[in-house]
Amino acid sequence: MAEKITAYRFDRLDQTLSQLNKEDCAIMAGGTDVMVLHKSRRGVPPKIPKPIVFIDHLFELKQVYQNHQDLHIGACCTYSELLEHPIIPLALKNAIKTIAAPAIRNRGTLGGNICNASPAGDTLPLLYVYNAKVLLRSVNGDRVVDISDFIQGPRKVQRLPNEILAEIILPSIFEEGAHVVFEKVGNRNADAIAKVSFAGYIRINDARIEDVRFAFGAVGPTMVRSIDIEKKLLGKTIPLAEANITQVVAAFDKIIKPIDDQRSTAVYRKNVALNLLRYFLSMKQNQPNE
Amino acid sequence: MIKFTLNGRTVETDALPTARLLDLIRDEFELIGTKEGCGEGECGACSVFVNNLLQNSCLIPIGSIEGADIQTIEGIMETQQFKILDESYSIAGGVQCGYCIPGMVMASAALLSKNPHPTEAEIREGISGNLCRCTGYNMIVDAINLAAKKGDGLWQKK
Secondary structure, eight states: OOOOOOEEOOSSHHHHHHHHHHSOOEEESSOTTHHHHTOOSTTSOOOOSSOEEEOTTOGGGSOEEEETTEEEEETTOBHHHHHHOTTSOHHHHHHHHTSSOHHHHTTOBHHHHHHHTOTTOTTHHHHHHTTOEEEEEETTEEEEEEHHHHEEETTEEOOOTTOEEEEEEETTTTTOOOEEEEEEEOSSSSSOOOSEEEEEEEEEETTEEEEEEEEEESSSSSOBOOHHHHHTTTTOBSSOOHHHHHHHHHHHHHHOOOOOOSSOOHHHHHHHHHHHHHHHHHOSOOOOOO | OEEEEETTEEEEEOSOTTSBHHHIIIIISOOTTSOOSSSSSSSOTTEEEETTEEEEGGGOBGGGOTTOEEEOHHHHTTSHHHHHHHHHHHHHTOOSSOTTHHHHHHHHHHHHHHOSSOOHHHHHHHTTTOOOTTOOHHHHHHHHHHHHHHTTTTSSOO
C-alpha cells in the first residue's frame, strides 16, 4: 500500500485543539456525511484531501447541561444520546425521532449536522427557531456565534481552521412555555433527505402572541427565517384571523425561492412550505409542549 | 496499527484509517455476512454492533473504532437470541432473496434487546433504516413479533 494518510485521534480536547492550531485538518465526528461525500468505489477508502482528526470519542464534547435557563449540548452528542438524555426538551426529542433511522442516530451528531451545513440539514430549522448559538473553541479561547451567522451557505460555515464547534446553546429554553413543531417532508420516513422542512415556535400569553418564529429548510441555500414577518404577528389574538394568516403566508411567498433538483421541484417545495406554515398558523391549540 | 475487538477476538489492522469498517470486515477478515447495499447509510445491509449499538459499517472509518467492540452477524450466530430470530424468520417466511437479512436480523436484535415487547409501529421504526427490495416487510415484521413472543424473557439480559 503506497498511499499514506495522516489521521489523529487524541484522548483529550486540548491535544486536539493544539494540533488544529498547527495544521489545517478535516474534522470528523460521526462521519455519516463526510464518508458519503468522499465515497469511492467498493473496497477503496474515501479520499479525504486533508489530514483527519477524529473527535467523536471526546468526552469534553459530549456534555449536556443546564446553565441558568439555557441548555448546553455537547457538539458530539449523537442523536440517540440526546433522545435518552433526561433534560433534552420533548419537542427537540420528537424532532430527532423523525431524523434518519436507529443506526444513523447511533452515530450522527448534532455538531456534525450543523457543520455539514446542508440546505436540508434536519436539525437546522428547529435550531434556528430556538435562536441557537454555537460555541467555538480554539487554543485562543471560546467565541459564541448565532447559528444564522455561523451557517453561511451550502457546506459553508464560519469556523476558523483552528476551531472546533464545542457546544450548541439553546438560550432561555427552560423558562418559556412555548409550543414547538417540526415537520419534515421526504420520500421515505426514515433516512430520507428532506424535500421541505419546517419548524414553528409560538408562545402565547392570555390568548395573545408573545413570541413567534418560523424557519424553513431545503427551500434555499440556508434556512429561511424572517424576523420582520414574525414581528407582524406579535400581540395578535389566537385563533388568528384569516386575514392575518393570509398576510404572513403571502409575505413568505415572496422570500421563499426553492430550486428544482433530483429530490423535488421548486413548485412543490414552495407549495408544501406555505401549506405547512398555514397549517401551523391555523392551529386552535398551542399548548406549551416544552 | 488500529486495534479493536471483532466478535470477541482482539484484532489489529494496518489498513488506512479512512478505510470503511465494511470493507475491512469483508475483505481482510473474510466475514461476508455483512453486506454492502447502498454504501450511503440508507439501506442497513451493512449493519453491525459497535459497543452494542446498531450502526452502518459503510459509514465508519476504522480510525474511529480504536478499542471498540465490534460484532457482526457471524458474532451473534451462537447466541440464544439469534436462534430465536432464525426460527422466527423461517416460520414467518421473512427471507426471500436474503440479501437484506443479516442487516435485518442485526436491527431486530438491537430493537428487541432495547424493547423486548415492541408494538407493530415500534417494530417498523426499529427496521426503518433497513431496506428489503423483495418488499417482504410484513413477513419480517411478523418474524420480529414472533421472536419477541418466543424469546420472552431472553432479550432483557444483554
